[in-house]
Amino acid sequence: MARLEIKNLHAEVNEEDGEQILKGVDLEVETGEIHALMGPNGSGKSTMAKIIAGHPAYTVTEGEVLIHLDDGDFGEDFEIPEDKRTWDLLDLEPNERAALGVFLGFQYPAEIEGVTMVNFLRTALNAKLEEREELFEEDEGEGEGEGEVEEESGYTTSPMEGPVDEGEIGVAEFQGLLREKMELLDMDERFATRYLNAGFSGGEKKQNEVLQAAILEPSIAVLDEIDSGLDIDRLQDVSAGINALRDEQGTGVLQITHYQRILDYVEPDHVHIMLDGKVVKSGGPELAEELEDKGYDWVREEVYGTA
Ligand code: ADP
Ligand code: MG
Ligand code: MG
Numbered sequence: 001m002a003r004l005e006i007k008n009l010h011a012e013v014n015e016e017d018g019e020q021i022l023k024g025v026d027l028e029v030e031t032g033e034i035h036a037l038m039g040p041n042g043s044g045k046s047t048m049a050k051i052i053a054g055h056p057a058y059t060v061t062e063g064e065v066l067i068h069l070d071d072g073d074f075g076e077d078f079e080i081p082e083d084k085r086t087w088d089l090l091d092l093e094p095n096e097r098a099a100l101g102v103f104l105g106f107q108y109p110a111e112i113e114g115v116t117m118v119n120f121l122r123t124a125l126n127a128k129l130e131e132r133e134e135l136f137e138e139d140e141g142e143g144e145g146e147g148e149v150e151e152e153s154g155y156t157t158s159p160m161e162g163p164v165d166e167g168e169i170g171v172a173e174f175q176g177l178l179r180e181k182m183e184l185l186d187m188d189e190r191f192a193t194r195y196l197n198a199g200f201s202g203g204e205k206k207q208n209e210v211l212q213a214a215i216l217e218p219s220i221a222v223l224d225e226i227d228s229g230l231d232i233d234r235l236q237d238v239s240a241g242i243n244a245l246r247d248e249q250g251t252g253v254l255q256i257t258h259y260q261r262i263l264d265y266v267e268p269d270h271v272h273i274m275l276d277g278k279v280v281k282s283g284g285p286e287l288a289e290e291l292e293d294k295g296y297d298w299v300r301e302e303v304y305g306t307a
Helices: 043-053 094-099 117-134 147-154 170-184 189-193 202-216 232-249 284-295 296-306
Strands: 003-013 020-030 035-038 058-067 087-089 219-222 253-255 270-275 277-281
Touching: 003 043, 003 253, 020 035, 020 043, 035 043, 035 189, 035 284, 043 058, 043 094, 043 219, 094 117, 117 170, 117 189, 117 202, 117 232, 170 189, 170 202, 189 202, 189 253, 202 219, 202 232, 232 253, 270 284, 270 296, 277 284, 277 296, 284 296
Parallel strands: 020 277, 035 253, 035 270, 219 253
Antiparallel strands: 003 020, 003 058, 058 087, 270 277
């Protein structure tokens, strides 16, 4: 079981006299749980997501974003030593955060010429596995082995598949994994052979985001407004995918949304409301329904005594 623990997170924009945007966010998400983070526009939801992702536009002035790990989080054979079970993501590079099992969605690159989805996904998975090996490498014996790794590079049976480093997932093996995940998400196989982002509709990009999470098998996925701009069919597809991530791979999901609508399809175990840079109220699914009926003003009244 992994647990993401956001503690007293304060952050400001990197500008002279940068505005304080997060003012003490506390939030915890565990493997297997679905949390909805809701709040009016401008309350700081995306800023929080971007800070978890390591976005350079913000400075954290106080607080921590901890990931707590446990045996089994990276598969049965992966032992996590006592002294490497808790990490502050804020001290780590974005790729290291991913390697620890925290998924933060696509950073949509511009259309990259000649890169298919399948190649992109395989590269992302191998990068994660390699980064993870490095993070958990025993500290002794540093300096040795640098040159040896190269020598261990080999070729798979088909020269078309190119060099495959030890521990890396080769093309053939990845095809199998991809097929399995696309089946899980009920996605069209043709997706995988398309070029990255070239001509993907908004909805297809969102589905790709879920596919990427299925491939990377994160412990915790933070999804920011994955429901925005989706028509009802696509919303249902994306929602089914998110449910599958939780049900089939035990991913804990922090679903950030402005609207209650997606919560009809992805039922949250916990709902949190962010107002003015803080989580001011938490509850069960009924809280989302209350927001749907009454908006946010009653929350403001309750918290500040005035709307
Ligand atoms: P939400 O996702 O809840 O709608 P955001 O996190 O996008 O809210 O924004 C919160 C507040 O922080 C807004 O007032 C926004 O204008 C401000 N903000 C966010 N990012 C920046 C930035 N890079 N530069 C200046 N202001 C920012
Ligand atoms: Mg936002
Ligand atoms: Mg720190």
